Amino acid sequence: MIHTLLVEYRAYIQYLIIFALTAYAFARGAGPEKQAGAILSAMVVVFLVYHNLAGRSGVYDKIDLGLMAIDLVVLVLLMRLAIRANRIYPLWMLAAQLIATLMHLGRELDSQVPPIAYFLLVHAPSYIQVLAFSAGLVAHRRRTQIYGTYRSWRES
Template sequence: MLTWGARAYLQYGVYLLLFLVAWRRGDAPERILAGIMLGMVVVDRIYHLGRGSDLLVYYGVDVVHLAIDMSSLLGIGYVALHANRVYPLWIGGAQIIAFSSHFYRLGIVDIHTTAYQVMAIIPSYVQLLAMALGLVFHARRRKTRGSYPSWRKSSAPSSESGARPLHAA
């Protein structure tokens, strides 16, 4: 049976494996997302190895974890909104949950530490699953249909496009 600490190292290995697969088999969205996810782990590990105490905690919220989650949310959110894929939306949704857990902690100071940690950690499993499935579906789609665009094109018509107004005079 895996202990809680051993589970973390297994999870880190999966992040690294997904990054390597995305780099080899994926396109820009896969590489960016896998890089962000691996980057979160690397920055977190450096932070935990380097800190001597909990000096960066504000009302029970670890400010560095909040910053990691916020910057990751911005990057993942950009990819989720612009990539020609569905799975980044799942990764982004899970990141929203992880990010909002910090504000839940701020609002309810009496929340049990374990509940806060679960709200911040469980979304990473959803992200790993979504990333793995996304890589599989991307590879299958590319094999069956060939190359396809990685990014969506803007669908909003501009006023310069010659579109007719609704009420013509």
């Protein structure tokens, strides 16, 4: 029964985790953590609004232009964060977003890509992003407990 609930509501559980991590980042994190959380939370909100308005949820036999636009914007935002932040985890989040974004291009270039592969390679990297964000929050909290405050942004 629990397994069925987890499978059926996995996306909503992931959204809840993202919002909880974002709330924690705003309560205990520094600038990069707040920005990373805001980017992930905004991605979820825009994704949900898009799919409710488009009404095409679950169609992966051709490229989803709305989802591709969302992924491109998130890619640019994460790239900006990864370049400026004095942290490693934004690079992992950016790498995962790059996989998702490039899959749209791969789908457009090769129509023989199975819809399940397109679905997985567009959505699965978000789990990597959640894990990287979680690890980044834990690492930030540990560093502040051991060393106190430290700079959040790169100077060069």
